[in-house]
Amino acid sequence: MSGRIPDSTVRRLSLYLRMLRELGRTNREFVSSHELAGRAGATSAQVRKDLSLFGSFGKRGRGYSVGSLSNTLEEILGLVRTWKVGLVGVGKIGTALLGYRDLDARGFDIVAAFDVDAAKIGKQVFGLTVSPLSDLERIVKECGVEIGIVATPPEVAAEVAKSLGDVGVGAILNFAPTELQVSDCVAVRAVDIVLELEGLSYLLATARRLDASKTDE
Amino acid sequence: MSGRIPDSTVRRLSLYLRMLRELGRTNREFVSSHELAGRAGATSAQVRKDLSLFGSFGKRGRGYSVGSLSNTLEEILGLVRTWKVGLVGVGKIGTALLGYRDLDARGFDIVAAFDVDAAKIGKQVFGLTVSPLSDLERIVKECGVEIGIVATPPEVAAEVAKSLGDVGVGAILNFAPTELQVSDCVAVRAVDIVLELEGLSYLLATARRLDASKTDE
DNA sequence: CCACCTTTGTGAAAGTATTCACAAACCAAC
DNA sequence: GTTGGTTTGTGAATACTTTCACAAAGGTGG
Ligand SMILES: NC(=O)c1ccc[n+]([C@@H]2O[C@H](COP(=O)([O-])OP(=O)(O)OC[C@H]3O[C@@H](n4cnc5c(N)ncnc54)[C@H](O)[C@@H]3O)[C@@H](O)[C@H]2O)c1
Ligand SMILES: NC(=O)c1ccc[n+]([C@@H]2O[C@H](COP(=O)([O-])OP(=O)(O)OC[C@H]3O[C@@H](n4cnc5c(N)ncnc54)[C@H](O)[C@@H]3O)[C@@H](O)[C@H]2O)c1
Secondary structure: OOOOOOHHHHHHHHHHHHHHHHHHHOOOOEEOHHHHHHHHOOOHHHHHHHHHOOOOOEEOOOEEEHHHHHHHHHHHHOOOOOEEEEEEOOOHHHHHHHOOOHHHHOOEEEEEEEEOOOOOOOOEEOOEEEEEHHHHHHHHHHHOOOEEEEOOOHHHHHHHHHHHHHOOOOEEEEOOOOOOOOOOOOEEEEOOHHHHHHHHHHHHHHHHHHHHHHHHO | OOOOOOHHHHHHHHHHHHHHHHHHHOOOOEEOHHHHHHHHOOOHHHHHHHHHOOOOOEEOOOEEEHHHHHHHHHHHHOOOOOEEEEEEOOOHHHHHHHOOOHHHHOOEEEEEEEEOOOOOOOOEEOOEEEEEHHHHHHHHHHHOOOEEEEOOOHHHHHHHHHHHHHOOOOEEEEOOOOOOOOOOOOEEEEOOHHHHHHHHHHHHHHHHHHHHHHHHO
C-alpha cells in the first residue's frame, strides 16, 4: 500500500475531501463512489482506485462513511494539523493572499510576511506586520515556518526560493512565472496565471481554426 | 498533424515560448532541444516530440531558430492577437489581477470588470471602471469579451460562470475553489490555491511519515 | 437462512504519455 | 567532396493512468 502516488490522484483526493465536507454539513452519512465522482469530475472507478492506493475504506453495498472518509483523507493529505506559512513579497498578489481568510480555515496559517520595500516594512497588512527580508532566517526558525509562498517579481523569485530552501522551508508555492530550481528536498508547486490563460488561448484558437476550415469546405 | 494535443504538451509549449523570448532578448539565434528542455523541466526528446506534433521546425545539426520558433509557437498558442478579458468579482484577488500589468504585455487585455457591490460599482480600479453585473451581457457583447475570469466568492461562482457562458464567453479562468459545470463548448481552467497547498501538505506529511518510520527501525 | 439488490475492491485490458535510440540531415573544415 | 561532429524527427519500447468488468461483501426483506 502507498508506494508512489500520482500527482493526479493527490489532486483528486483534495476534491473528494472538499465534497465530503460539504456532504458532512448536510448530515449525510454515506456516499457512493459514483456520487463522489460526479462532482469531482472523475469516474466512480477512479474514485475507488484512488482510495484503494491507501487502503479499504468503504462498506460494500453502502458506500463510504462521510465522516470517517473525511478523517482518513485529512490524515493522508496531512490536514490534521495547521501548517505554518511564510509569504515573501507583499505586493498586489501577496496582499490578496494575506487577506484570503479561507486559508486559515483550511489549515494554512500565514504567520510571517516579508518584503524589501522600506515603505512596507513594519506596516500591518490584514493584521500581520511586514518584516524585512533580512530577518527571513531568524523569523522562519523562530516561528517554525514550513511552507513558503513566493509572490515577488519574477526576476528575484529564484533567489528568494533558494533562500527559503536554505533556511529550512520544505515546500514552496510559487506565483512568479519562472521555473525555480531548488534542492530536490524542497517541494514546489506553481500557480502560473499566464500559463493558464495561454492554455485557454490555445483552445480558443484551435476552435476558431476548426471553424474556419469547416467554413472553407 | 495536430490531432488531439495533450494538455501537458500545451503547458510545455508555453514554457518553451517563455524561454525562447528570453533567449530572443539576448539576441541568440539558435537553440537546441537539449537547452530548451533544460530550463522548462523537460527532456530534449520531449521537446522534439511536442514540436513534432505540429510540424518540423528545426534544422538538423543546428537546432531551432529562436525567432521563427517563437513565432510558430505564438501562432499555435493563439498569441498572435490580443484576447479581450472580462473579470467578475473585484475583491482582493480580482483587484490584484486588474493590477497585474504583465497580462497586457502577454496578450490578455482586461477590458471590463463587474461586481454586485454598490460601493464598488462606478469606481475606478487600476484605470478600469467597475460595472454592475446586470450590464454583463451588454458589455460583453459590446466589447467582444472572449475570456472570463471568475473571482467571486465560491457560493456564486457556478452561477456567474453559467452567465458568462450564456452571453458567449468561450473560455473561463476560475479562481473560486468550486467545480464549475458549464456547457462543453466553454473551456475552463482553474487556479485553485488551496488545492495546491494541500498538494504540498501531502508531500510534507509523506516525507515526515517516512522519516518517522525510518527512525523507528 | 435465502434470494436479491447494491456497491466495493481489484486484476486485467485499454489507452496515454514519455523515453529510447538511431537513421537522416545539416554544417564546417579541410 | 568527403569526413566528422552535431542535432533533428520519429518509430518502437517502456512506463504510467484510466477504464472495464466482475467476484466478493454487505444489507434488506421475506
Ligand atoms: N498581480 C497579480 O494578480 C499576479 C497574479 C499572478 C502572479 N503574479 C506574479 O506575482 C508576482 C508579484 O506580482 P504583483 O503584481 O504582486 O507585483 P507587485 O510589484 O505588486 O509586488 C511585488 C512585491 O515584491 C516585493 N519585492 C521585490 N523584490 C523583493 C525581494 N527580493 N524580496 C522580497 N520582496 C521583494 C516588492 O517590494 C513588492 O512589494 C510577480 O511575479 C507576478 O508575475 C501576480
Ligand atoms: N484572496 C485571495 O488571495 C484568493 C486567492 C485564491 C482564490 N481566491 C478565491 O477567489 C474568490 C474571491 O476571493 P477574494 O478574497 O477576492 O474575496 P473578496 O470577498 O475580497 O471579493 C469577492 C468580490 O466578489 C464580489 N461578488 C460577490 N458576489 C458577486 C456576484 N454574484 N457577482 C459579481 N461579484 C460578486 C464581491 O462584491 C467582492 O467584491 C473566492 O472564491 C476565493 O476563494 C482568493
